[in-house]
Amino acid sequence: MALIGITNCRKIEDYRQAVLHVGGDVRILDPSSGVAEALNGIGGVLLTGGEDIEPSFYAEARHSSVTEVDPQRDEFEMALVREARARKLPIFAICRGLQVLNVAFGGTLVQDIASQVPGSLEHRFTVPPHQPFDLAHEVWIDKETLLSRLMNERLGGADTCDVNSRHHQAVKQLAAGFQISATAPDGVVEAIEDPSVPFCLGVQWHPENFWRTGEFRSLFEEFVEAAGKT
Ligand code: MN
Numbered sequence: 001m002a003l004i005g006i007t008n009c010r011k012i013e014d015y016r017q018a019v020l021h022v023g024g025d026v027r028i029l030d031p032s033s034g035v036a037e038a039l040n041g042i043g044g045v046l047l048t049g050g051e052d053i054e055p056s057f058y059a060e061a062r063h064s065s066v067t068e069v070d071p072q073r074d075e076f077e078m079a080l081v082r083e084a085r086a087r088k089l090p091i092f093a094i095c096r097g098l099q100v101l102n103v104a105f106g107g108t109l110v111q112d113i114a115s116q117v118p119g120s121l122e123h124r125f126t127v128p129p130h131q132p133f134d135l136a137h138e139v140w141i142d143k144e145t146l147l148s149r150l151m152n153e154r155l156g157g158a159d160t161c162d163v164n165s166r167h168h169q170a171v172k173q174l175a176a177g178f179q180i181s182a183t184a185p186d187g188v189v190e191a192i193e194d195p196s197v198p199f200c201l202g203v204q205w206h207p208e209n210f211w212r213t214g215e216f217r218s219l220f221e222e223f224v225e226a227a228g229k230t
């Protein structure tokens with residue numbers, strides 16, 4: 001059975017359940033261990049959500065909206081994903097995880113969508129109450145991408161889908177070797193992938209919040225399946 005390493009975060013339970021429900025085993029990875037130790041026996045790496053990345057890691061000064069950072073976590077996760085990619089391990093990166101993936105390989109971020117992307121949609125609900133799986137906006141999925149293939153059965157040939165959204169940052173400069181696989185109607189990057197390997201995918205929304213209802217189960221299924229082959 002595939003052992004999936006999940007980077008620790010405050011809302012770990014839905015990530016854990018999303019992997020367990022498609023037959024994966026889980027190990028929670030923590031900055032207290034070294035990268036080699038963390039990856040020992042791991043078939044795939046799941047990068048989770050959380051606070052903003054310290055902007056100095058992509059050579060920018062901090063925007064006023066960036067108030068909470070954890071450089072130790074940033075450094076651990078960037079080293080982890082670089083080593084995982086060097087080993088060609090399947091990588092699934094969610095929200096902050098997508099941003100870690102992009103910055104680790106030389107990309108940069110929009111630090112605050114609301115103030116830096118003219119005419120942007122709401123990517124973060126500001127008025128409570130809301131549920132984690134409440135849908136926020138559409139994404140347009142590019143044809144001939146891994147994401148498109150994974151979503152094909154559910155979308156029945158369509159190339160748009162509604163997603164939840166809890167982020168205020170996004171990809172600005174895309175890391176070399178990656179391609180954009182989905183965007184929101186306002187142009188914000190919502191998914192990226194490395195087309196040179198079987199499974200290296202980042203999504204800006206939170207598919208793990210849907211583990212009970214299965215809207216994005218195929219992403220976790222294929223990820224865990226790919227991790228079982230390493
Ligand atoms: Mn969004």
